[in-house]
Structure formats: C-alpha cells, structure tokens
Amino acid sequence: xxxxxxSSSDAPVVGCVFVGTSLDGFIARENGDFDWLTAAGDALGxxxxxxxxxxxxxxxxxxxxxxxxxxFPDWPYAGKRVLVLSRTLLRRVDAEQEPDTTVxxxxxxxxxxxxxxxxxxxxxxxxxxxxxxLRAGLIREITITRAPVLLGSxxxxxxxxxxxxxxHHVGSRDLGAGFTQSTYEVLPPD
Numbered sequence: 414x415x416x417x418x419x420s421s422s423d424a425p426v427v428g429c430v431f432v433g434t435s436l437d438g439f440i441a442r443e444n445g446d447f448d449w450l451t452a453a454g455d456a457l458g459x460x461x462x463x464x465x466x467x468x469x470x471x472x473x474x475x476x477x478x479x480x481x482x483x484x485f486p487d488w489p490y491a492g493k494r495v496l497v498l499s500r501t502l503l504r505r506v507d508a509e510q511e512p513d514t515t516v517x518x519x520x521x522x523x524x525x526x527x528x529x530x531x532x533x534x535x536x537x538x539x540x541x542x543x544x545x546x547l548r549a550g551l552i553r554e555i556t557i558t559r560a561p562v563l564l565g566s567x568x569x570x571x572x573x574x575x576x577x578x579x580x581h582h583v584g585s586r587d588l589g590a591g592f593t594q595s596t597y598e599v600l601p602p603d
Contacts, residue, residue, distance in 0.1 A: 426527045428473070428537040428552040431465045432570060436559055439567030440540050445481055449562045456590035460558060470494065470532035473523055473546070475539030476502050477568075490514075494532060496523050498542050520545050544572050552599050555580070561591030576602070 433450045434440055441447045472490055474482075476499035482489050495514040502516050517523045527535060537546045546552045557570070580597040588594055 426524055426532070426551060427534050427554075428546045429465070429469060429534060430537055430543055430552060430555040430557075431462060432538065432543070432556070433558040433560060434570050435562050435564045435567065437563045437565065438570050439564045440570050441481075441568045442564060443567050445477060445568070449564065450560050453560070453590040453592060457592055458587075458589040460588060460594065461556070465556065466493075466536065469534050469536040471496060471527060471530075472536045472538065473498060473527075473542060474537075475499065475542035478539035478542070493536075494530070496526060498523055498539075498545070520549060524551070540568050540570055540572070543570065544574065547571075547578055547599075548575055550602065554596065554598060556594060556596045558588065558592055558594045 432440060433447070435449065442449075471494035473496045476497065479495075479497045479499070479502070493513070497514065497516045498518075498520065499516055500518045515526070517526060527533075537543050537552065543552070579600040579602075581600055583596040583598055585593060585595040
C-alpha cells in the first residue's frame with residue numbers, strides 16, 4: 414500500500430490510533446506491563462486489528478513501545494515500515510530483528526521521512542507519541558478498546574494537549590468478555 418511516487422510528497426500524513434486501555438484510561442501499568450489487556454485471550458471477539466494493520470503504510474512508535482515489542486518472541490510489525498520516535502535510543506537498530514526500522518529524534522524528522530517515502534496513513538502507537546501527534550494536529554482517527562479493569566495508575570493514553578481536541582463518534586461495539594471498542598474521527602480545529 415505504500416506509495417513511493419515523489420510527486421505525492423506534499424500530501425499530508427494521516428495518523429491513526431488503534432489502542433487498548435483500562436477503563437480508567439491507562440495503556441499500561443507504570444512498569445509498562447499490559448497483562449490485564451491480554452488476559453481475555455480467546456474470550457475476546459474480533460477486534461478489527463488485522464484489517465486496520467493491513468490498511469496502514471507505516472508505524473510510528475515511541476521508545477517505550479519499541480522496547481516492549483523488541484522483547485516479543487516474534488517481531489509484531491513484520492512487513493511494515495517502522496519509525497521510532499526517540500531522543501535517547503541509539504540510531505542503530507538490528508536489521509535482522511527489527512527489519513525496515515529507523516530511529517528519529519524529532520517529530521519533524523519522522524514526518525519528513527514519511528513524506529519523502531510517500532507514506533500517508535500511519536499507525537501511531539505509544540502514549541507520548543500519540544500525544545505528540547495529537548498536539549501537532551496529525552491524528553485523524555482513534556479506535557480505543559476498553560478493557561473491563563481499573564488500574565488506578567499507570568501510563569495514560571492522553572495527557573496535556575494544549576487545546577481541546579474535538580471528536581466525532583463513529584461507532585461502538587461489544588467485543589465480548591466485557592471489552593468495548595469505540596472509534597472516533599478527530600475533527601479539524603475551528
């Protein structure tokens with residue numbers, strides 16, 4: 414789905430979020446663990462993740478998310494271009510373990526790279542990275558799957574944004590095992 418035609422390099426990058434949270438809005442425990450999200454296993458119905466993932470050109474993740482998925486037995490982003498947003502990660506990544514992955518220190522670098530490569534619809538993941546994209550007005554769609562658990566503390570999905578972000582509710586559905594999923598369109602600022 415990626416478009417590498419340089420004539421489209423001026424087209425905007427569209428960020429999309431597909432994320433799971435606790436009912437009180439945390440994407441992970443303070444130590445980064447999200448066992449509470451995966452605990453439902455087979456009881457959880459079809460989430461739409463595979464279709465969503467197939468429809469994006471690239472992924473942008475933060476350092477914490479990248480470090481978490483690096484520990485998985487298999488690279489979960491196989492076949493996707495991955496850009497890591499981090500000021501502290503060394504610029505080198507293991508090309509065998511994390512193929513087609515590069516590190517960028519600033520959001521401007523990430524956007525420039527995506528535009529140069531002709532990538533338009535990107536999956537944005539990680540709390541701080543999602544917040545950065547929201548503050549920059551680069552998120553157009555948010556899908557949140559809420560788990561039936563209250564954590565009380567952890568890593569929040571949202572934080573200070575600088576201004577209100579207005580949303581249009583596209584739809585909600587019951588996924589089973591107490592999980593619900595809602596999709597929102599991010600409205601342009603007035």
